[in-house]
Amino acid sequence: MLKLLVGLGNPGPEYAQTRHNAGFWWIDALAARHGARLAPEKGYFGLVGKAQVAGQPLWLLEPMTFMNRSGQAVAALARFYRIEPEQILVVHDELDLLPGDVRLKQGGSHAGHNGLKDIQAQLGSAAFWRLRIGIGHPGVKSEVINWVLRKPPADERAAIDAACDRSQQVLEHLVAGEWEAAKRGLHAPAA
Known part of the structure; x- marks a missing residue:
């Protein structure tokens, strides 16, 4: 059963609309959908x-x-709050x-994603769940940093937003630990 949902991104207005902030977009949409308010907490x-x-x-x-x-x-x-890695879902941008x-998965490699790499190091475990939001790949490895720190064109942003919405429709399955039902809902071809 999940207890903590984490969206990854970079703080500051200059990064707000960049691909690397897809995790923030997901959390913002979820908070709006469920009437939650996010507030700064220095201790966290x-x-x-x-x-x-x-x-x-x-x-x-x-x-x-x-x-x-x-x-x-x-x-x-x-x-x-004594939350185990297996009770955490990290939502992040995915180049691949x-x-x-x-896509939803548990554990595995950080695949070069610096946010995941640091979470694994700090938790001492890779057993947390990941919700991977596709942002596409520039096609050339040397362009990756510029790609993730750039605003996507409107059609790509709409596709990313649609993926966020679709994934939130299976949230009840995720919260209940019904992983296979969640995966069936997520991994079905988009309509």
């Missing part, structure tokens, strides 16, 4: 809120450290998926 190095989903209270977190220090916020909140694609 981020914006923190609480939502009720399927009768379960869930912590929401957007780390306000930069991406490569995301684990500082996640670990601080998880330790204080096209805009509009979304």
Whole structure:
């Protein structure tokens, strides 16, 4: 059962609309959908809120450290509230998926994603769940940093927003730990 939902991104207006902030977009949409309010919490190095989903209270977190220090916020909140890695869902941008694609998985490699890398290091575990929001790949490795820190064109942003919406429709399954049902709903071809 999930207890903490984390969206990854970089703080500041200059990054707000960039692909790397897809995790923040997801949390913002979820907070709006469930009437939750995110507020700065210095002790957790981020914006923190609480939502009720399927009768379960869930912590929401957007780390306000930069991406490569995301684990500082996640670990601080998880330790204080005794939340195990398996009870955490981290939502992040994914280069290896096209805009509009979304995938759920548990554990595995950080695949070079600095936010995931730091969360694994700070938690001492890779067993947390990941919701991977596709942002596409520039096609050339040397362009990746510029790609993730750039605003997507309107059609790609619409596809990313649609993926966020689709993934939130299976949130009740996620909260209940019904992973296979959630995956069936997420991994079905987009209509």
